[in-house]
Amino acid sequence: MANKLHIIGLMSGTSVDGIDAALVEIRNQKELSLTLKAFEIFKFPKTLRQEILKAMHAKQISYQDLCGLNVKLSTCFAEAAQKLCQKAKISLKQVHLIGSHGQTIQHLPSEHATLQLGDGSTIAVQTGVTTVSDFRMADMAAQGQGAPLAPLLHFHLFKKLKQNISVLNIGGMSNLTVIPKTQKREDVYAFDTGPGNVLIDAIVQEHTHGKKHYDAGGALSKKGKIQHKLLDRWMRDPYFRKSPPKSTGREKFGLPLAKKILQQCKKLSFQDMLATVTALTAYSIADAYERFVFPKHALSEIIVGGGGAKNKMLFSLLQRLLPQVQLKRFEDYHLNSDAIEAIAFAHLAYETWLGNPGNLPKVTGATRPVVLGKISPVLR
Ligand SMILES: Nc1ncnc2c1ncn2[C@@H]1O[C@H](COP(=O)(O)OP(=O)(O)O)[C@@H](O)[C@H]1O
Ligand SMILES: [Mg+2]
Structure with a gap:
């Protein structure tokens, strides 16, 4: 393989806001x-x-619908790769791999057990580019959580800082990675802290009857007052006390919980409700850092990314709760925070292609390092 490669990473997170597509030169x-x-977010048609x-929340989805959705999504992913190349003015023929x-x-x-839709063979055939997909199952087969998988990229990006630092990704869920100053891959740890934007989004969408999808800039929650009694009750969720390795998703912190919260908050104004959910x-x-990170590592900084980093209310509240650490953004390191997860899957595809492991057993709880994903090759 050439030593300069073009790899496309495609990612759609738990927020279901769209496909993040990153063209990476490795x-x-x-x-x-x-x-x-090049980077672009391709919104899903409504x-x-x-x-x-x-499909995520219905108690029953028919096999027919699931199969159909799988193919539709695969085509969306393939189109995202095509459109990204048009934007970057390169031909798909110049792309070595898609992750x-x-x-x-x-x-x-x-x-x-985990299920990601978007079939690698379909993407490979439609784009003409060898595709690596379904990254999480190999780690799960080795008794891991299959998540988080971005910490390997975080490690490569920030080990050069030679300090104890953390990366915090506030997507649909939130996850943190700690990169100790030892600069050793095996010392990295990471886990999902719980909800990110998913409950905030659900409440905004419910209140605006779907007109708004999120609290842009945190402007709506800024007008509200945090209801601490309620917040204390929500903070008693056993997930927050559970020791890592741990990962979570919409099954736990998704629409069913949002509905319960809406019930509990019936008497509150929309702004107070949103402020309290943002505070959660x-x-x-902050609780995850206090419980599982600070007793082991004093951090010099936390580099925040994901869509939640743009929620000023959330960001400033977090800084207030963690006064001993400076919060930064990926942009402070000239990195595009929206693109990080997509870059992570371009990188993981590369490692898989080389036959290298992509999981960090300490992070996922797997019994050993494994090569991630399934390779769908094409005739070149
Ligand atoms: N300008 C913004 N202000 C506040 N929140 C934002 C903004 N842009 C995006 N977000 C939030 O970030 C979410 C998307 O974050 P993302 O990192 O893509 O998550 P995921 O990986 O789950 O898709 C949106 O659903 C929204 O809640
Ligand atoms: Mg997203």
Whole structure:
């Protein structure tokens, strides 16, 4: 394989806001070097988004609907790769690999089961590019949680800082990675802290009858007052006390919980409700640092990414709860925070292609390092 490669990473997270597509140039010199060449978020058509959410939450979805959704999503992923190349003005023929995470429909770590839709063969045939997909199952087969998988990229990006630092990704769920100053891959740990934006989004969508999808900039929650009694009750959820490795998803912190919260908050104003739900994300993240990170590592900084980093209310609340650490953004390191997860799957595809392991057993709880994903090759 050439030592300068173009790899596309495709990712759609638990927020189901769209497909993140990143074109990455990877050079394998002494140190791995990754350069983002192009990035775009391709929003899902509204009806497709609803179909995905239904598949996640409906007690029963027919096999026919599930099969159909799988193919529709695969085509969306393939189109995202095509459109990204048009934007970057390169031909798909110049792309060596695609790494496609797919769309998580169910994530059941305690059963070592997970399902991401978006078929690798379909993407490979439609784009003409060898595709690596279905990254999580190999780790689960080795008794891991199958998540989080982005910490390996976080490690490569930030080990050079030679300090105890953390990366915090506030997507649909929130996860944190700790990179100790030892710069050793095996010392990295990471886990999902709990909800990110998913409950905030659900409440905004419910209140605005679907006109708004999220609390842009945190402007709506800023007008509300946190209801601490309620917040304390929500913070008693046993997930927050559970020791890592741990990962979670919409099964736990998704629409059913949002509905319960809406019931409990019936008497509150929309703004107070939103402020309290936003506080749940901030408090649960801060609690995770207090419980599981600070006793082991004093951090010099936390680099925050994911869509939640743009929620000013959430960001400033978190900084207030963690006064001993400076919160930064990926942009402070000239990195595009929206693109990080997609870059992570371009990188993981590369490692898989080389036959290298992509999981960090300490992070996922797997019994050993494993090569991740399934390779769908094409005739070149
Ligand atoms: N400008 C913004 N202000 C506040 N929140 C935002 C903004 N942009 C995105 N978000 C939040 O980020 C979410 C998407 O985050 P993302 O990192 O893509 O999560 P996922 O990986 O789950 O798809 C949106 O659903 C929304 O809640
Ligand atoms: Mg997203």
